[in-house]
Amino acid sequence: MNQKDSRGILFWITGLSGAGKTTIGNELYYRLKREHSNLVLLDGDVLKRIVGGQVGYSDSERHERAWMYARLCKGLTDQGLIVICCTIAMFDDVRQWNRENNKAYVEVFLDVPMEVLIMRDQKGMYSGIKEGVISNVAGVDLNVEYPKNPDITIVNDGSIGIKKCVDLILSHKIVYSKDFMRDTDYWNSYYNKSNDEILKPSKFALDIIDGLKKGCSILELGCGNGRDSVFFANNGLLVTAIDAADGIITKLQGQHNDNQNIRFLCDDFVCSSALFVGQYDYCYSRFSLHAINEQQQRELLSNVYLALKKGGVFYIEVRSVNDPIFGLGECVGKNAYRYNGHYRRFLEIDDLLNECRQVGFNVLYAKESTGFAPIGDDDPPIIRVVVEK
Numbered sequence: 001m002n003q004k005d006s007r008g009i010l011f012w013i014t015g016l017s018g019a020g021k022t023t024i025g026n027e028l029y030y031r032l033k034r035e036h037s038n039l040v041l042l043d044g045d046v047l048k049r050i051v052g053g054q055v056g057y058s059d060s061e062r063h064e065r066a067w068m069y070a071r072l073c074k075g076l077t078d079q080g081l082i083v084i085c086c087t088i089a090m091f092d093d094v095r096q097w098n099r100e101n102n103k104a105y106v107e108v109f110l111d112v113p114m115e116v117l118i119m120r121d122q123k124g125m126y127s128g129i130k131e132g133v134i135s136n137v138a139g140v141d142l143n144v145e146y147p148k149n150p151d152i153t154i155v156n157d158g159s160i161g162i163k164k165c166v167d168l169i170l171s172h173k174i175v176y177s178k179d180f181m182r183d184t185d186y187w188n189s190y191y192n193k194s195n196d197e198i199l200k201p202s203k204f205a206l207d208i209i210d211g212l213k214k215g216c217s218i219l220e221l222g223c224g225n226g227r228d229s230v231f232f233a234n235n236g237l238l239v240t241a242i243d244a245a246d247g248i249i250t251k252l253q254g255q256h257n258d259n260q261n262i263r264f265l266c267d268d269f270v271c272s273s274a275l276f277v278g279q280y281d282y283c284y285s286r287f288s289l290h291a292i293n294e295q296q297q298r299e300l301l302s303n304v305y306l307a308l309k310k311g312g313v314f315y316i317e318v319r320s321v322n323d324p325i326f327g328l329g330e331c332v333g334k335n336a337y338r339y340n341g342h343y344r345r346f347l348e349i350d351d352l353l354n355e356c357r358q359v360g361f362n363v364l365y366a367k368e369s370t371g372f373a374p375i376g377d378d379d380p381p382i383i384r385v386v387v388e389k
């Protein structure tokens, strides 16, 4: 299987009790299972049993549980799983977060008239309505925030069969968020071109190598063609190197299969599981922070903080807003541009330092200067930041 094919998707199936979430989620699961094995079904009732009685049913506790489910789903889609989550959990902020934080997100709203729900009333939830003794039922006496912009709305009042409902879901085109695309095709072809210049260690790696102790572990985020990772390994460091460009990573894995000091992983470095095995002595990000958006940078900084040992050091080199190419191309976010088909976000040194401090890092070194990463005749000002946990 192609390493990049296991990208996660979240199907968030929502609707009131009796709307058909479990029934439709189950059918969707078995239909997808015919072609995919990286699949998990999280049904609200099963999840409640797993969470146990720790979280109750007040509005704030329901909200807390919805967040729990959302975080669990993201943790699984981060690992490349297709997740089907069937839950009422009708909170705008949770759904918005789902959309922003999963590589692909499909929100399905099962909209069913109350009279049909009362008629179905499989769980006896609505039985007290007539007597006026109902309490704590979502959509009856408990206010809910109905989905405002679901990808698919199905009026599941029984007029269409379950298989047809699932056909509707499957006919929806899955769109991977551009923010998670990582330009893998661009990088695969970039590194395929043989160019001696990009095989030598970078100036940044050469400048810091004397400060890195032999036998220590280093995690490189966005290793590209592995030139710095290999250099670190040759200098006695234990290297974990991550990049999403599957073509180059597959090649590097083949070349370095027997080298015990280096492992290459094809993954999204923002949320890679390799971050959670910790405890690294060093982290290294050269020209990779500008491949991710602001929100992913925040997520990455706190993940790196957790991944480092106490006293561990994070070395960052990144493009600045003072780069002459800043502003060229199509603006796609704050300080972010798509230029020649390629995403780049330019950083402001003070913003980066503030964010590092916010997650708990001490700043050891910070400088923006030319001369850090000259390439050919170009010598743009570049940001270098070194922070310690």
Ligand code: ADP
Binding pocket: 015, 016, 017, 018, 019, 020, 021, 022, 023, 024, 086, 120, 122, 156, 157, 158, 159, 160, 161, 162
């Ligand atoms: P939820 O998980 O949203 O509480 P369920 O999946 O348990 O809802 O469905 C409630 C009841 O409605 C079940 O008995 C199910 O068989 C029935 N049901 C759901 N969708 C349909 C449908 N399209 N046609 C007929 N019955 C349905």
